[in-house]
Amino acid sequence: MKGKGFLIVLSGPSGAGKNTLIDHVLPRIPNLKYSVSATTRPPRPGEVHGVDYFFVSDQEFDRMIANHEFLEWAEFVGNRYGTPKAFVENEIQQGHTVIMDVDIQGALQIRRRMPDAVLVFLLPPTLDELRRRLNKRGQDALEAIVKRLEHSAKELEYIVDYDYYIINDDLDKAAERLAVIINAERCRVARADLNALQELWQRRQNGDDL
Amino acid sequence: MKGKGFLIVLSGPSGAGKNTLIDHVLPRIPNLKYSVSATTRPPRPGEVHGVDYFFVSDQEFDRMIANHEFLEWAEFVGNRYGTPKAFVENEIQQGHTVIMDVDIQGALQIRRRMPDAVLVFLLPPTLDELRRRLNKRGQDALEAIVKRLEHSAKELEYIVDYDYYIINDDLDKAAERLAVIINAERCRVARADLNALQELWQRRQNGDDL
Numbered sequence: 001m002k003g004k005g006f007l008i009v010l011s012g013p014s015g016a017g018k019n020t021l022i023d024h025v026l027p028r029i030p031n032l033k034y035s036v037s038a039t040t041r042p043p044r045p046g047e048v049h050g051v052d053y054f055f056v057s058d059q060e061f062d063r064m065i066a067n068h069e070f071l072e073w074a075e076f077v078g079n080r081y082g083t084p085k086a087f088v089e090n091e092i093q094q095g096h097t098v099i100m101d102v103d104i105q106g107a108l109q110i111r112r113r114m115p116d117a118v119l120v121f122l123l124p125p126t127l128d129e130l131r132r133r134l135n136k137r138g139q140d141a142l143e144a145i146v147k148r149l150e151h152s153a154k155e156l157e158y159i160v161d162y163d164y165y166i167i168n169d170d171l172d173k174a175a176e177r178l179a180v181i182i183n184a185e186r187c188r189v190a191r192a193d194l195n196a197l198q199e200l201w202q203r204r205q206n207g208d209d210l
Numbered sequence: 211m212k213g214k215g216f217l218i219v220l221s222g223p224s225g226a227g228k229n230t231l232i233d234h235v236l237p238r239i240p241n242l243k244y245s246v247s248a249t250t251r252p253p254r255p256g257e258v259h260g261v262d263y264f265f266v267s268d269q270e271f272d273r274m275i276a277n278h279e280f281l282e283w284a285e286f287v288g289n290r291y292g293t294p295k296a297f298v299e300n301e302i303q304q305g306h307t308v309i310m311d312v313d314i315q316g317a318l319q320i321r322r323r324m325p326d327a328v329l330v331f332l333l334p335p336t337l338d339e340l341r342r343r344l345n346k347r348g349q350d351a352l353e354a355i356v357k358r359l360e361h362s363a364k365e366l367e368y369i370v371d372y373d374y375y376i377i378n379d380d381l382d383k384a385a386e387r388l389a390v391i392i393n394a395e396r397c398r399v400a401r402a403d404l405n406a407l408q409e410l411w412q413r414r415q416n417g418d419d420l
Contacts, residue, residue, distance in 0.1 A: 156407065156411045160404075164398055165397060166397060184374070184390045187375060187390070192375055198366065
């Protein structure tokens with residue numbers, strides 16, 4: 001039975017591993033669609049336009065803001081990032097689950113505009129593990145990383161506005177938890193097709209031959 | 211990280227397969243405890259006191275009501291059933307998940323007394339499957355079954371007061387869904403140990419050597 005679609009927002013401080021976790025979960029869950037963000041930052045090596053991001057100019061980003069085409073947008077370390085609204089709304093209307101990753105301020109913007117969205121706070125693991133992961137991003141200047149860490153110093157306070165949390169101590173376990181959250185949300189009465197349930201019930205009630 | 215315990219209430223019309231589903235799920239989930247009900251009905255063959263039910267006399271049941279020892283209780287086809295409060299509260303305080311099965315009126319009583327409880331509505335499958343299952347209960351008089359079906363005619367209306375629903379079309383799939391719901395509820399921020407998360411966060415923030 002197909003229920004209503006919804007948006008799942010994976011959020012948390014930079015370095016928590018949001019992208020890696022989404023990449024790990026996407027192939028494992030049917031009808032789960034990734035919301036590709038638009039950004040003004042230049043592509044990193046290997047990143048593909050329309051897959052990792054829509055890479056747009058500052059002028060194009062301005063135009064999208066003016067046309068109210070974003071569900072949320074933010075400036076981050078000198079670049080702008082935004083979630084195009086049309087894709088998310090269209091997929092949800094088709095009963096699909098849309099997943100996106102966004103920083104904490106963005107998640108709170110989404111909550112205000114889509115109270116039905118499911119917010120998941122991803123916590124980075126131990127410091128050693130975090131250092132290992134950040135080091136792998138050779139192209140990130142150390143300065144940017146330090147800026148991000150300072151930026152996130154107070155971010156845990158916002159966890160109380162989230163629905164779920166996952167500690168990213170182990171990629172497979174974290175992916176399993178995220179899958180569990182998505183599958184449970186699909187069982188919510190609030191997302192059920194109540195007409196279809198009513199039909200099923202009627203067929204059962206007609207059991208006068210029992 | 212151990213979070214707060216909670217109560218999961220599996221409910222729905224008689225014949226939906228609540229007991230079978232719980233039996234299937236209990237061994238698969240750690241720290242999941244079954245709340246044994248008290249009842250005045252006589253044991254069926256094979257039922258064990260303290261495992262399936264606490265079989266008590268009418269006088270003992272009266273005493274438990276008078277002492278406010280029930281989380282909910284109800285009369286059903288001439289017998290009384292109740293959920294002893296002490297066990298549930300004690301297990302929750304230890305951080306465990308408690309699961310119980312109860313009829314719909316009982317679930318709504320629980321919701322009023324424990325707003326934090328998770329309510330799952332179990333829908334019976336097709337009529338043929340339902341007939342097959344009911345026939346296996348040789349000891350149930352047909353009259354009692356018919357009474358139950360009449361009793362449940364309007365019960366679907368209450369589904370909107372529940373958090374989740376599961377269609378019991380296939381025992382393994384239904385058990386998987388119930389497990390998913392329980393595991394997702396364990397990832398809720400509202401049940402998190404925020405002090406422990408704060409500690410984890412502090413360890414991460416002390417990364418001035420990054």
